Amino acid sequence: MTASSTAGDLGALKSRNRASLLEWLRRQPGLTRAELAQRTALTKVTVGAAVQTLLDQGWLVEGDLLRGGSGRPGRALSLNPDSHAILGIEIGVHGLHVLAINFHGQILAQRHQAVVPTRPDDTLDQIVPMVRELIRTALSHRTLLGVGLAVPGPTSPEQSRLSLAPNLGWRDVPLLEMLRQRLPELGDDSRRFWCMDNEAKAAAFGELYCSPSSGQDAATPSSLLYVSAATGIGSGLVVQGTPPRVIRGVHGLAGEIGHTLLAPGGKPCHCGNHGCAETLVSGWALRDALGIEAGASLSEGIKHHHDPDLVAETLNQAGEALGLLLLNLHLTLNPERIVIGGSLVKLGAPLLDPALAFFTRHQNHLLPQAPPIPVRILDDSLATAARGAAAQVLCQLLARHDEFATDE
Numbered sequence: 476m477t478a479s480s481t482a483g484d485l486g487a488l489k490s491r492n493r494a495s496l497l498e499w500l501r502r503q504p505g506l507t508r509a510e511l512a513q514r515t516a517l518t519k520v521t522v523g524a525a526v527q528t529l530l531d532q533g534w535l536v537e538g539d540l541l542r543g544g545s546g547r548p549g550r551a552l553s554l555n556p557d558s559h560a561i562l563g564i565e566i567g568v569h570g571l572h573v574l575a576i577n578f579h580g581q582i583l584a585q586r587h588q589a590v591v592p593t594r595p596d597d598t599l600d601q602i603v604p605m606v607r608e609l610i611r612t613a614l615s616h617r618t619l620l621g622v623g624l625a626v627p628g629p630t631s632p633e634q635s636r637l638s639l640a641p642n643l644g645w646r647d648v649p650l651l652e653m654l655r656q657r658l659p660e661l662g663d664d665s666r667r668f669w670c671m672d673n674e675a676k677a678a679a680f681g682e683l684y685c686s687p688s689s690g691q692d693a694a695t696p697s698s699l700l701y702v703s704a705a706t707g708i709g710s711g712l713v714v715q716g717t718p719p720r721v722i723r724g725v726h727g728l729a730g731e732i733g734h735t736l737l738a739p740g741g742k743p744c745h746c747g748n749h750g751c752a753e754t755l756v757s758g759w760a761l762r763d764a765l766g767i768e769a770g771a772s773l774s775e776g777i778k779h780h781h782d783p784d785l786v787a788e789t790l791n792q793a794g795e796a797l798g799l800l801l802l803n804l805h806l807t808l809n810p811e812r813i814v815i816g817g818s819l820v821k822l823g824a825p826l827l828d829p830a831l832a833f834f835t836r837h838q839n840h841l842l843p844q845a846p847p848i849p850v851r852i853l854d855d856s857l858a859t860a861a862r863g864a865a866a867q868v869l870c871q872l873l874a875r876h877d878e879f880a881t882d883e
C-alpha cells in the first residue's frame with residue numbers, strides 16, 4: 476500500500492466517522508461526546524476531533540453542560556439549525572411551492588403561487604423569481620447547500636428527467652438541468668447538491684425523515700406509504716434505513732397507483748388508457764363528474780354546487796375507490812404506516828369517511844389478528860412534497876458532508 480493510498484483511506488475513514496456522528500445527532504439531538512463514542516463504538520479521542528471539525532464548520536452547535544449520570548458532565552450537541560439552508564421546490568398541477576428548511580428539517584420560509592403550469596420553460600421562469608425572493612428576504616445569512624425539486628409524475632431512473640406528467644401533458648423533460656441553468660448563481664457550484672423526485676415519493680421521504688419520532692427506534696415505522704390525492708393520484712413508499720430507501724421500480728413507475736386499472740374499459744384517462752383509478756377518484760375526475768371548470772377551486776365548486784345529492788353520491792363513490800386503492804396498496808406493499816395528503820383531503824368527511832370505512836372493513840380479512848395499520852390524514856399538505864424534496868437533499872448532505880462542508 477502506498478503512502479498516498481493510506482492517507483486516502485484515513486481521509487475516507489474520518490469522513491465516514493463525521494457522517495456517522497451527524498446521523499446520530501440528527502436522530503437523537505442532545506447527545507454528548509461520551510454518548511456518541513458509546514453509540515458509534517469510536518474512541519473518545521476520535522469523536523472529540525470529529526466533533527471539533529464539525530463545530531468549526533458550523534454544522535454542529537453545543538449547548539449547556541449536562542450533569543447527572545456516572546461519568547463527567549458533557550455538553551449536549553446538535554445539528555446547527557441557524558447556519559445553513561436547503562431549498563425545496565414543488566411543481567404541482569395547480570400550484571408552485573418554494574421553501575427552505577434547516578438541518579432540523581424545519582421550514583424556515585415558504586412561498587406559494589396558485590397557478591396551472593403551461594409549458595416547462597414558462598413554469599421554471601415563474602419559479603426562479605420566487606426562489607430569488609426567498610433567498611434574498613429569508614436566507615441571506617445562511618449557507619445554501621442544495622436544491623430538491625418535486626414533480627407531478629415519474630422521473631427517469633437517474634432522476635434528472637421528468638418522464639411524464641400526464642396531467643400537464645409534459646413528457647421527457649430535463650427539468651433539473653433546466654432549473655440549474657436558470658439559477659446560475661446556485662447551479663455552477665459543485666458544493667451544492669441538486670436532486671429531483673416524484674412528488675409523492677418526495678413527500679413519503681419527508682414524512683419518514685422529518686417526523687419528530689424519526690430515529691427513535693420504537694416510534695419510527697419500518698416503512699411508510701404516502702398517498703397523494705390531488706388532481707392526480709400517486710403514492711410513494713419509503714423503507715427505513717440509513718439512508719431511508721425510496722422504492723422506485725425499474726422505470727420509476729412504482730407507486731403510480733392513479734393509473735392502475737380499477738374499471739377495465741371504463742372512462743378515458745389522461746394517460747391514454749381507460750378505467751384507471753384516476754377516472755374514479757382524482758381532482759380532475761371529480762371536476763368532470765360535477766361540471767366544475769379545470770381552473771376553478773374544486774372545494775368552492777362543490778360547496779356552491781346546484782345539486783347536493785349528485786355531489787354526495789359522486790364523493791361517496793370516489794371515496795370508496797380511494798379505499799379500494801388503500802386496500803390494494805396494503806396488500807401489495809404492507810407498509811407499517813399510511814399517510815394521506817393532497818388537495819382532495821380538503822373535501823373532508825364526504826370523501827374520506829367512505830375511503831377509511833372501506834379500508835377498515837377489509838384490511839384484516841387475510842390476517843384477522845394483525846393490528847390495524849394506522850392511517851394519518853394531513854389536513855394541510857401544501858408544503859409536504861417540497862419539504863420532502865429538501866429532506867432528500869439534507870439526507871445526502873449529511874451522508875456526504877465532506878463534499879459540501881467549508882471551513883467557516
Ligand SMILES: [Zn+2]
Pocket residue numbers: 733734744745746747748751752753
Ligand atoms: Zn391513466
